[in-house]
Amino acid sequence: MFKIQREVAYAILLLLLLTGCKERNQVSTEITLKKPNVILIMADDQGWGDLSFHGNTNLNTPNIDAIAKNGVSFTNFFVQPVCSPTRAELLTGKYFNRLGVHGTSAGGERMDFSVPTIAEILRENGYQTAAFGKWHNGMQPPYHPNARGFDEFYGFASGHWGNYFSPLLEHNGELVQGSGFLTDDLADHSIDFMKANKDNPFFIYLPLNTPHSPMQVPNPYWDRFKNKELKMTYQNPEAENILFTRAALAMVENIDDNVGRILENLERLDLEENTIVIYLSDNGPNGWRWNGGMRGRKGSTDEGGVKTPFFIQWKDHIKMGTKVQSIGGAIDITPTLLGLLEIPKNDLQMDGKNLAPLIWDPGATFEDRILYNHWEGHTSLRTQDFRLDHENRLYEMNSDPGQKQDVSDKFQVLRDSLIREREKWLTQYPPLTHTSDTRPFTLGHPKYKFTQLPARDGVPSGKIERSNRFPNNTFFSQWTQARDSIFWDVDVLKKGKYQVTLYYSLPKDNEGVELILSQGKNILVKMLDTVHDPPLKGMENDRVERMESYIKDFKPIDMGIISLDAKRTPLVLKANRMKSSGPEVRLLQFERVD
Structure with a gap:
């Protein structure tokens, strides 16, 4: 269709050229380009x-x-x-x-x-x-x-x-x-x-x-x-x-x-x-x-x-x-x-x-x-007229969109062939799992200035907890022991210097937390001397009680500049000293500065 339209446009352009239209350049550009x-x-x-x-x-x-x-x-x-x-x-x-x-x-x-x-x-x-x-x-x-x-x-x-x-x-x-x-x-x-x-x-x-x-x-x-x-x-x-x-x-x-x-x-x-x-x-x-x-x-x-x-x-x-x-x-x-x-x-x-x-x-x-x-171990196949579900039941979809009547006995050959096709597909393209996926998180791509490392992608140790079992949009809390830490499995793609911004909250009377961000021997130290303890929010706008994490207005703080080597090494955030509580951590933002 677009091809036909283009051919018509070329014909119009030729006509304009032959008739010497004064505005032919403007019109032809609008028509053809x-x-x-x-x-x-x-x-x-x-x-x-x-x-x-x-x-x-x-x-x-x-x-x-x-x-x-x-x-x-x-x-x-x-x-x-x-x-x-x-x-x-x-x-x-x-x-x-x-x-x-x-x-x-x-x-x-x-x-x-x-x-x-x-x-x-x-x-x-x-x-x-x-x-x-x-x-x-x-x-x-x-x-x-x-x-x-x-x-x-x-x-x-x-x-x-x-x-x-x-x-x-x-x-x-x-x-x-x-x-x-x-x-x-x-x-x-x-x-x-x-x-x-x-x-x-x-x-x-x-x-x-x-x-x-x-x-x-x-x-x-x-x-x-x-x-x-x-x-x-x-x-x-x-x-x-x-x-x-x-x-x-x-x-x-x-x-x-x-x-x-x-x-x-x-x-x-x-x-x-x-x-x-x-x-x-x-x-x-x-x-x-x-x-x-x-x-x-x-x-x-x-x-x-x-x-x-x-x-x-x-x-x-x-x-x-x-x-x-x-x-x-x-x-x-x-x-x-x-x-x-x-x-x-x-x-x-x-x-x-x-x-x-x-x-x-x-x-x-x-x-x-x-x-x-396919999802979570269940694989279903759809043809024009049939669906084979993950339990090998066969349904005639045009007459049974609710999948109420298993017609496997009526179409045994079709059912068996679809089961074989599913096995072939899963063998050819075996899905990854969290266990088999060993990819690190990337940081410092040479062509891009910013990299985020959210709490979602981090792993806590000790008593530190995620704010919700659904990781997206969560933050880390309950940092009550100085020996605990958070780490990200990171592959730095380009060696260089990076400005680091931490989005955090810190309960009252806990100023003076000394944080250390490290990649092997590369270390950045930052003292959190400003309390920031906003309430949880989100529920005031929810029409139905949510399953996911509530949020806070986390405060950005400049942690300084860290030199990172181009290699895969855990990036670790720990507290050298603290009072009764360390910060709640939403994310780290990295900006290349060299």
Whole structure:
């Protein structure tokens, strides 16, 4: 389609040249040189059923629905059961277990930096690239988004975040303070990037943070739902937390308003006809709520845990109201974008398929295939018509989306063949585990100025405790013994001098703690002589009690400059002397200064 449009443009240009149009240079440039923009929006923990487009009358999502109505919607589109694996597949076109991803925290979320991302490919083809939101595929370069093809990054590189109202974020590696409700803030940055690059082809990746917990949402949205009767509920009502569902739906309506602002600005900037807009979610719903009667939720390899909305709009290119029944998945997004943009894959070995032929013609012949879903030892296989679950039960999905009737006896040959395919896949791409993953955390990449080492990636000794069992966004506390310490398994990539900033809190009457940061014989000593004891926060904005860690306003303090050697050696933080308590530690920030 884009190829046909280009040929028409060349014909117009030739006509202008022949007629001697005085403005031919300006017109021809506008017609032939502007490549289509791409905006890829992904919600976090939104279920397939959390849209009015899919029949949920509990909420109203006209702007997200409009992407489907004005373009194409995929009826059977599948991602992975949790955040990081889906993101890795979306960005590369490869299954996550081929990329070293095996967890959602403590380094298990990092994807192989030798595999090019869609951002790197588009940047090589003249695009300005930006990511705004939750990255969740590695924090330290070369895993950081700025090292993975994104010119601009604003958001947080960890998994869940502890506060959605003006939180601590980062901008291209440097720690900054957010402005307002986080989802609104991320949309603002996307709109600003569109405006700044309206004359250049751009790629915006907008991985939002909601409706992932903590369940925080501005009052106007919460007020719509806090007492609302929900007419559509989960098929087992006793399992549903109605308050949690109300909060999630309120957060989705906030997402919808922000999608509306982005679409409105595209139209205002006269970019709508030259911009591909994609919308999806990263996994199934984060709670038991209405989801089309499907079995499973986030974390499950059943249909409800991995089926997501997938909508693509490209005004005047994709026929309005197109519906595709063929199965697709997150691994298909990169090859499909390359197909739509007519950028060759060259020698890239992708697991995904180019779905562009189906977008132009839903009736096009498309070979049946298997999509694999895997998490925590459970592997499920999806074909066009069947799903083999992790317990080897077979379901006919077109007639049984709730996976209620095992048809293994009826289709024994198919079941056995799918079991063999699963064994083959797991043998070919054995997933890593926390035990088998021996990669250190990187520090001091030669091309990047900043490196964060958060508490999430550290290991405490003695009585020091993590503030929550879910490591993302945690801090270390209960430092009551001078002999205890915290260490990070670090590989310094470039020898040099680094400015170190500690984000800490310190209880009253405990000033005078002497901290020592060391890498072998390289030592930095800092006296903490300022008490900083802020209260825990976050609960004042939570609509539902959270599982994750609450947070504090940690104080940054300049620890000084340390010389580091280029080698893999534990980086250790210990207290030489202290009173009754040492500091609570949120993170260390390193800035190369030589």
